[in-house]
Amino acid sequence: MRIVIIGASGGIGAAFVSAYASAGHTVHALSRRPVEGSSAHVHPGRIDLSDEDSIATAASDIGAQGAPDLVIVASGILSNSDGLQPEKSMRQQGGSAFEQVFAVNTIGPALVAKHFIPIMPRKERAVFAALSARVGSISDNRLGGWHAYRASKAALNMLIRNYAIEQARRNDQFIAVGLHPGTVDTALSKPFQGNVPDGKLFTPERSASALIGVIEGLTPEASGKVFDWAGVEVPA
Numbered sequence: 001m002r003i004v005i006i007g008a009s010g011g012i013g014a015a016f017v018s019a020y021a022s023a024g025h026t027v028h029a030l031s032r033r034p035v036e037g038s039s040a041h042v043h044p045g046r047i048d049l050s051d052e053d054s055i056a057t058a059a060s061d062i063g064a065q066g067a068p069d070l071v072i073v074a075s076g077i078l079s080n081s082d083g084l085q086p087e088k089s090m091r092q093q094g095g096s097a098f099e100q101v102f103a104v105n106t107i108g109p110a111l112v113a114k115h116f117i118p119i120m121p122r123k124e125r126a127v128f129a130a131l132s133a134r135v136g137s138i139s140d141n142r143l144g145g146w147h148a149y150r151a152s153k154a155a156l157n158m159l160i161r162n163y164a165i166e167q168a169r170r171n172d173q174f175i176a177v178g179l180h181p182g183t184v185d186t187a188l189s190k191p192f193q194g195n196v197p198d199g200k201l202f203t204p205e206r207s208a209s210a211l212i213g214v215i216e217g218l219t220p221e222a223s224g225k226v227f228d229w230a231g232v233e234v235p236a
């Protein structure tokens with residue numbers, strides 16, 4: 001398969017790259033800081049989700065080499081060292097936080113879909129998967145908080161459903177899904193791992209391996225939905 005991983009420098013993204021490359025697939029590993037070490041199977045490239053030109057250029061370069069069968073958006077943001085923090089209260093909300101979080105978690109994946117879905121196969125199986133999060137489920141939300149992050153993932157889930165509907169008219173073998181990776185030991189979750197019960201924190205390798213199994217089992221009936229690492233549907 002020809003596979004594109006966006007966010008290849010991230011914890012889960014890097015685990016996807018290494019698992020798919022080890023299995024002999026051709027992997028285009030895209031990130032803001034290009035990952036080191038191109039090899040027979042791994043082709044690093046640059047992409048910045050806040051720069052549409054970089055997304056368009058990456059898609060056109062890869063499309064010229066062949067249609068990707070699988071595109072995984074493994075990028076995302078929850079907090080950063082510049083003061084971005086998930087909100088505990090509505091009083092902590094700020095426009096700049098919403099803009100930063102939506103730019104990476106929602107608008108970026110939307111622009112990836114815009115430029116990459118058209119270069120995917122037209123008649124054969126094609127899978128567009130974006131890492132979402134269980135906290136993006138509206139019906140499953142019992143704790144509240146994390147306003148920008150939750151809303152950005154709920155909006156991402158809506159877009160995935162839209163792409164599933166729109167692209168099914170062109171290719172009945174097309175599948176768009178959101179994936180919840182579990183709670184995974186990465187830079188993104190590091191500051192928030194305090195309440196994770198023993199045994200519930202996955203390594204990136206374990207999460208990626210479980211999600212690869214989920215992706216392999218997807219059928220067109222699954223398109224438009226969100227699944228967790230165990231293959232169980234996450235309600236909208």
Ligand SMILES: NC(=O)c1ccc[n+]([C@@H]2O[C@H](COP(=O)([O-])OP(=O)(O)OC[C@H]3O[C@@H](n4cnc5c(N)ncnc54)[C@H](OP(=O)(O)O)[C@@H]3O)[C@@H](O)[C@H]2O)c1
Nearest residue numbers: 007009010011012032048049075076131183184186188189
């Ligand atoms: N870890 C968890 O427990 C968990 C749970 C639920 C959902 N998720 C979701 O899983 C996905 C992957 O998260 P992770 O845990 O692997 O986090 P991570 O290790 O922090 O990786 C995040 C990735 O996103 C990239 N990124 C951020 N802003 C970007 C931009 N403007 N353009 C391009 N790339 C950008 C980062 O690239 P740079 O290195 O260039 O910043 C990095 O590669 C996210 O969507 C997250 O919401 C994670």
